[in-house]
Amino acid sequence: MESRLLKPALAVYLGLFLLFLYGPMIVMAILSFQGPTGGPQFPIVEWSTYWYQHLFGQISGSRVSQLPVGESLIRSLVLAVMTTIVSTVLGVMAAQAFRTRFAGSGPIFYLFVLGMIVPGVLVGLGMALLSNMLGIDRAWWSTSFVLHVVYTFPFAFLVMLAIFNRFDRSVEEASLSLGVSPAETFRRVTFPMIFPGVLSAMLFSFTLSYDEFSRTLFTSGPRLTLPLSIYGTFSVEIYPNVFAFGVLTTVFSFTLLAIYGLLMMRSVARNNQQFKGQEA
Amino acid sequence: MHDLELIRVGKTYPDGTVAVSEFDLQVSPGEFVAFVGPSGCGKSTTLRMVAGFEAITHGDIIIKGKNVSAIPAEKRPTSMIFQNYALFPHMNVRDNIAFGLDVKGVPRKERDAKVDRILDMFDLSQFADRKADRLSGGQRQRIALARGLVVEPEILLLDEPLGALDANLRRVIQNELKLLQRELGITFVFVTHAQDEALGLSDRVIVMNNGQVEQIGRPEEIYGSPMTEFVARFIGANAIFEGRDLERAATGHSVLTDHGRIAGHASSDLGGGGGIIAAVPAEAISIGPRTRDESVPNRIHGTIATKHRIGSICRFKVSLSNGQAIDVETASRDPHLMALAVGDHVDLDCPPERVSLLPTRP
Numbered sequence: 255m256e257s258r259l260l261k262p263a264l265a266v267y268l269g270l271f272l273l274f275l276y277g278p279m280i281v282m283a284i285l286s287f288q289g290p291t292g293g294p295q296f297p298i299v300e301w302s303t304y305w306y307q308h309l310f311g312q313i314s315g316s317r318v319s320q321l322p323v324g325e326s327l328i329r330s331l332v333l334a335v336m337t338t339i340v341s342t343v344l345g346v347m348a349a350q351a352f353r354t355r356f357a358g359s360g361p362i363f364y365l366f367v368l369g370m371i372v373p374g375v376l377v378g379l380g381m382a383l384l385s386n387m388l389g390i391d392r393a394w395w396s397t398s399f400v401l402h403v404v405y406t407f408p409f410a411f412l413v414m415l416a417i418f419n420r421f422d423r424s425v426e427e428a429s430l431s432l433g434v435s436p437a438e439t440f441r442r443v444t445f446p447m448i449f450p451g452v453l454s455a456m457l458f459s460f461t462l463s464y465d466e467f468s469r470t471l472f473t474s475g476p477r478l479t480l481p482l483s484i485y486g487t488f489s490v491e492i493y494p495n496v497f498a499f500g501v502l503t504t505v506f507s508f509t510l511l512a513i514y515g516l517l518m519m520r521s522v523a524r525n526n527q528q529f530k531g532q533e534a
Numbered sequence: 535m536h537d538l539e540l541i542r543v544g545k546t547y548p549d550g551t552v553a554v555s556e557f558d559l560q561v562s563p564g565e566f567v568a569f570v571g572p573s574g575c576g577k578s579t580t581l582r583m584v585a586g587f588e589a590i591t592h593g594d595i596i597i598k599g600k601n602v603s604a605i606p607a608e609k610r611p612t613s614m615i616f617q618n619y620a621l622f623p624h625m626n627v628r629d630n631i632a633f634g635l636d637v638k639g640v641p642r643k644e645r646d647a648k649v650d651r652i653l654d655m656f657d658l659s660q661f662a663d664r665k666a667d668r669l670s671g672g673q674r675q676r677i678a679l680a681r682g683l684v685v686e687p688e689i690l691l692l693d694e695p696l697g698a699l700d701a702n703l704r705r706v707i708q709n710e711l712k713l714l715q716r717e718l719g720i721t722f723v724f725v726t727h728a729q730d731e732a733l734g735l736s737d738r739v740i741v742m743n744n745g746q747v748e749q750i751g752r753p754e755e756i757y758g759s760p761m762t763e764f765v766a767r768f769i770g771a772n773a774i775f776e777g778r779d780l781e782r783a784a785t786g787h788s789v790l791t792d793h794g795r796i797a798g799h800a801s802s803d804l805g806g807g808g809g810i811i812a813a814v815p816a817e818a819i820s821i822g823p824r825t826r827d828e829s830v831p832n833r834i835h836g837t838i839a840t841k842h843r844i845g846s847i848c849r850f851k852v853s854l855s856n857g858q859a860i861d862v863e864t865a866s867r868d869p870h871l872m873a874l875a876v877g878d879h880v881d882l883d884c885p886p887e888r889v890s891l892l893p894t895r896p
């Protein structure tokens with residue numbers, strides 16, 4: 255009786271979940287193919303790729319000005335790459351340090367993780383005040399970058415901590431006892447074994463930094479990152495070119511995810527496949 | 535010169551656990567020694583201090599005359615074999631074995647020759663290109679042994695290397711280990727919690743309890759003349775009688791037990807004021823039908839509780855007057871003894887020269 259009720263209930267739940275997850279994206283995708291005279295809502299007056307052309311500056315003499323995203327897109331990508339590298343390296347190093355309990359490791363753990371818990375608006379505002387007091391100019395590559403690392407580092411750290419939790423230390427000890435130095439052991443034994451985890455930490459850092467809003471809002475100075483400049487266009491009037499851009503960034507995100515999946519599959523397969531033929 | 539020397543070695547973990555204390559040991563070149571003791575008695579900790587994985591809190595460890603106490607694991611001439619094999623999962627069998635030589639920068643030709651030779655020796659050649667986790671436990675432990683030996687260590691350290699294998703395979707690899715050690719002449723330090731494995735494999739056994747050495751000796755010494763109550767009870771094949779009222783005589787000592795006076799030899803001081811036990815190896819006890827002859831020394835009366843005949847041997851469980859039960863093993867060829875049945879009254883004879891009198895801890 256339980257399962258006769260439970261199964262349909264779960265199915266409805268899943269349906270709603272998928273609807274809310276993908277619904278906005280699908281609506282946005284449909285509206286991005288609106289004709290030149292249509293607005294950012296239904297009905298679709300006419301199907302066209304007009305707003306995509308508009309986005310790339312192919313339409314001349316439009317009454318709507320081009321979406322100012324070119325430079326901010328570059329900034330956001332550079333910032334996300336910088337953040338990914340620094341956060342992942344720090345995350346791996348910190349998690350490695352936490353493999354042995356040291357004096358004060360408990361409080362330090364919470365200090366590390368705090369960065370992902372405190373509200374972004376507060377941290378952003380605090381950073382803005384601090385840089386004012388110290389007379390430092392705010393910029394996306396300095397003040398914002400620091401906050402992006404503070405924000406994404408705990409995620410990378412926690413991912414690596416979980417990986418090391420399941421890591422068998424005796425494999426490293428075996429390497430040491432063969433006369434291999436700790437540095438070489440890390441490079442040739444530990445790192446290849448934790449690589450899938452490193453990949454996940456990188457993905458987290460990248461996506462979190464790429465669409466970070468509140469921390470960047472107060473600290474980026476005059477040159478905006480992508481989420482800020484998109485938000486800026488809303489304050490004027492919304493045209494379907496924003497949707498066209500949204501579709502393109504989503505495609506980009508999925509590409510990133512696909513690359514992650516491929517790399518992951520390759521590194522898992524490298525550990526598992528091998529000479530299935532001999533087994534038969 | 536000794537290959538390995540432990541001088542009053544002790545280990546206290548940061549949480550205050552005293553895992554090992556006052557550990558003294560000298561191992562000669564080419565010797566096969568085994569640490570044996572119950573789980574948690576400090577065997578692994580001691581072995582890991584020799585390997586360099588745990589810092590030493592007291593004392594010194596000397597390998598080939600050189601004090602290695604402050605030298606990191608990778609600079610010590612030891613190789614460690616683990617219970618869980620600890621193979622590199624991202625490398626195939628050949629790369630696992632070649633790893634140590636590869637990192638050391640041994641020229642390719644020489645490396646390949648050495649790896650091929652050891653692959654052959656361990657019967658692993660046909661698996662050389664496979665991933666290790668596709669192989670059976672026995673094969674994996676052979677890979678681990680090959681990997682540890684190819685770098686030519688002075689001492690091979692083995693921490694319960696057969697613990698994850700089933701009984702049959704364990705016997706096979708035990709034999710291989712013994713042969714291998716003879717052939718290579720490398721010093722082996724072997725850790726196990728199974729007394730039969732320790733007694734069967736090694737030249738010398740170190741029985742440990744509670745982080746301390748209870749007795750060091752050749753297997754037959756440990757088995758035949760345990761020095762402490764712990765050793766007598768741990769080496770499970772002993773019948774043990776609680777005694778009191780020690781009588782000293784020039785020919786030997788004796789104690790009064792529930793089964794009468796039992797004579798034996800004392801290898802340690804019995805004057806400590808605690809109790810005394812008499813320990814007899816099971817195979818030294820002989821069984822026979824009850825007679826009226828009371829002149830034989832160390833004769834104990836009992837009743838057969840169970841009888842199991844397994845091929846060429848027969849196992850009796852004999853219950854004594856105080857409720858204690860004793861296992862006795864005989865050859866099943868003797869028709870006289872095979873006539874004994876459950877419920878029969880029997881005499882058990884414990885030859886005095888095989889009886890150890892030991893003080894119990896107060």
Ligand SMILES: Nc1ncnc2c1ncn2[C@@H]1O[C@H](COP(=O)(O)OP(=O)(O)O)[C@@H](O)[C@H]1O
Nearest residue numbers: 547549551553572573574575576577578579580
């Ligand atoms: N890293 C550690 N920290 C604290 N105590 C430990 C640690 N490792 C082992 N111990 C303790 O030290 C004692 C000896 O352990 P161990 O050497 O592993 O015993 P064995 O190998 O004989 O089973 C045990 O009481 C164990 O709980």
Ligand SMILES: [Mg+2]
Nearest residue numbers: 574577578579
């Ligand atoms: Mg152990």
